[in-house]
Amino acid sequence: MACLSYAQAGCLALERAMAADPAVVVLGEDVGRGGIFGQYRGLQQKFGTARVLDTPISEATIMGAAVGMALAGLKPVVEMRVVDFALCAMDEIVNQAAKARYMFGGQGRVPLVARLPIGIWTGSAAQHSQSLEAWFAHVPGLVVVTPSNPQDNCSLLAASLECGDPVIYMEHKELWTVEAEVDPTAKVPLGRASVLRAGADVTLVTWARTVQPALEAATAAAARGVSAEVIDLRTLWPWDRETVLASAARTRRLVVAHEAVRVAGFGAEIAATVAEELGIPVRRVGGARIPVGYSKVLEDAARISAAAILESLLQ
Amino acid sequence: MNAQFAEARARVAEDGALLRSMYELMLLTREIDRVAGKADGHWHACEGEEAVIAACYSGLRPDDFAVPHYRGMLPASVARGADLRALLAGLAGKTTSHSGGRYRSDVCGPIEHRVIGLYSGALGPTLSYAAGTALAAKLDRRDAVTIAVFGDGTSNRGDFHEALNLAAVLKLGVVYVCQNNQFAISTPAARGVGARSIADRAPGYGIPGVAADGNDAIGLRAAVEIAIERARRGDGPTLIEALTYRISGHLVADAADYRPAEDVAAWRSRDPLARLQRHLLECGLLKRDEDERLARETRERVDAAMAQAQADPDPGADALGLQAVFAAARS
Ligand SMILES: Cc1ncc(C[n+]2csc(CCOP(=O)(O)OP(=O)(O)O)c2C)c(N)n1
Ligand SMILES: [Mg+2]
Numbered sequence: 001m002a003c004l005s006y007a008q009a010g011c012l013a014l015e016r017a018m019a020a021d022p023a024v025v026v027l028g029e030d031v032g033r034g035g036i037f038g039q040y041r042g043l044q045q046k047f048g049t050a051r052v053l054d055t056p057i058s059e060a061t062i063m064g065a066a067v068g069m070a071l072a073g074l075k076p077v078v079e080m081r082v083v084d085f086a087l088c089a090m091d092e093i094v095n096q097a098a099k100a101r102y103m104f105g106g107q108g109r110v111p112l113v114a115r116l117p118i119g120i121w122t123g124s125a126a127q128h129s130q131s132l133e134a135w136f137a138h139v140p141g142l143v144v145v146t147p148s149n150p151q152d153n154c155s156l157l158a159a160s161l162e163c164g165d166p167v168i169y170m171e172h173k174e175l176w177t178v179e180a181e182v183d184p185t186a187k188v189p190l191g192r193a194s195v196l197r198a199g200a201d202v203t204l205v206t207w208a209r210t211v212q213p214a215l216e217a218a219t220a221a222a223a224r225g226v227s228a229e230v231i232d233l234r235t236l237w238p239w240d241r242e243t244v245l246a247s248a249a250r251t252r253r254l255v256v257a258h259e260a261v262r263v264a265g266f267g268a269e270i271a272a273t274v275a276e277e278l279g280i281p282v283r284r285v286g287g288a289r290i291p292v293g294y295s296k297v298l299e300d301a302a303r304i305s306a307a308a309i310l311e312s313l314l315q
Numbered sequence: 316m317n318a319q320f321a322e323a324r325a326r327v328a329e330d331g332a333l334l335r336s337m338y339e340l341m342l343l344t345r346e347i348d349r350v351a352g353k354a355d356g357h358w359h360a361c362e363g364e365e366a367v368i369a370a371c372y373s374g375l376r377p378d379d380f381a382v383p384h385y386r387g388m389l390p391a392s393v394a395r396g397a398d399l400r401a402l403l404a405g406l407a408g409k410t411t412s413h414s415g416g417r418y419r420s421d422v423c424g425p426i427e428h429r430v431i432g433l434y435s436g437a438l439g440p441t442l443s444y445a446a447g448t449a450l451a452a453k454l455d456r457r458d459a460v461t462i463a464v465f466g467d468g469t470s471n472r473g474d475f476h477e478a479l480n481l482a483a484v485l486k487l488g489v490v491y492v493c494q495n496n497q498f499a500i501s502t503p504a505a506r507g508v509g510a511r512s513i514a515d516r517a518p519g520y521g522i523p524g525v526a527a528d529g530n531d532a533i534g535l536r537a538a539v540e541i542a543i544e545r546a547r548r549g550d551g552p553t554l555i556e557a558l559t560y561r562i563s564g565h566l567v568a569d570a571a572d573y574r575p576a577e578d579v580a581a582w583r584s585r586d587p588l589a590r591l592q593r594h595l596l597e598c599g600l601l602k603r604d605e606d607e608r609l610a611r612e613t614r615e616r617v618d619a620a621m622a623q624a625q626a627d628p629d630p631g632a633d634a635l636g637l638q639a640v641f642a643a644a645r646s
Contacts, residue, residue, distance in 0.1 A: 030502060032501070054506060056471035056508070057439075057471050057472055057499055058473065059437075060474060061473070084437070085437055087437070088439075088472075125415070125422075126436070127436025128435070133483050293408075293416060293418075294416060295407075297416070297629050298408070298630060298634065
């Protein structure tokens, strides 16, 4: 066990995977000096420039090359800096990486991990602050992972590197410096949610950075006599229907909260599933359908607050 | 070409009015760096690259378009006639900015002054917008030109290749200028560009490529003028590579410890501002006391604009403007 930041925890998972498996190779912009968030720090010194490859600013080609590398037997880790820049490589992700296994009946596989951090990034405005996880969860063939804390970032990145399919790995842009104890040998399977707080009156499902305001809201709700069970989904595809449905069957009420725009967000999928299966009341908390503003006032208005979640828990 | 360049360079070297306005823009650029760098660790400083800014954005016609590199967006916008206080208010996200606080003015300049910004936040698409504004002029049978400036790192995006090819095929009136400061964050240009130089790529598109000293405001301006004339004649685009150096880190907050300090010192000694100042003083195009007055006035102008901008009001949350996303309220 060691106290590590979210960025260091991801780095440690990668370092262990690279040491164990020569097929794991990192490529992207500024990875050699450690990545812009420090999530690759020390790896080029340790594994050399052939396995931690600095590339020109060429997102489509970086992703396309990774598809080729994966088809040829490597396990590339693709640095896209933030999900917003991965939009320059959407054909490579959606039409190429996601389809290969199906098209070739399992003969061609694309075991890559593309790191596409999501979320509001302070002071960076509309095109650097998006939470587009639902876009990728919508595409057959992609695994979508959204870790909320250092331990999960270590364990889920390790699991993603083993998974054999293209993984859209979505760290949150404002969690990099969050610190906690991390056991690098602890395993977290993809597709398994984590119950962070037990409760009896309402099930609160969330992921990534929104876990923090969700836990605050649950504490505040408890003081008002409402007991909320908080579930960190951790993987959006495949998502842990079993855990969510079992909890909601007990509490008979569901709230889903995420930073992404509420309209057609992944919360809608969870709410619809729970409503179909259990016929209980569901609510969604999410961003307004508007680009994130630059001014701090506008930016803060786009964040999902504990107060907004609390209001839904109490209704 | 060389005779043409020598003639253009000689003409520019004697054009006191043009050179003084270029010099003023360079002084202004450095002063903006000073105040913005202090206020915002995210500021992308232009130090050492001012000659590119002066050569590209001076002397444009009101109907021309400027598509600036983000490193230089603010001085480019001033050169196009935008108000400095409103631009600085855009750095601080104030209501008095062109965007009312919705986006950063150092990434997107004001469209009302025919300045096009990095609307997607991604590097590269601006080069296609430039083809588009030039195509609009061509379809309207106007001889307005577009000047599009971008970094060495940006030149490795597919957008660069596709835009230059399209501009060449359609003979569009664009002047493409690469502000090659030799780095894309931590990646040296030599590891981003496979060709010997960026100008060397031009023949591949069938257009002229010009390698220019990006710290020589006069020579670079001459190269830009030749390219502008070609564009106005309807003969198509030119690619100019202005070789310079990024003196500061990528951001003010970047220590840039990935490169040798000697390189920075060597390039610091080739300061483009001091070089133009020497020329102006030596040729009697500027007197020493005028120079001192200019420096003082520029400093005071920038300080005053910044103080006003910082005192300007923040937008209220109601300014989120759900009504601004679509033409009608469809949010
Ligand atoms: C498509 C895309 N990829 C990555 C980035 C992140 N980024 C912002 S500035 C920058 C470096 C740009 O280098 P260059 O074009 O040489 O301009 P300079 O910063 O040197 O002026 C990068 C990689 C981006 N904005 N867009
Ligand atoms: Mg550069």
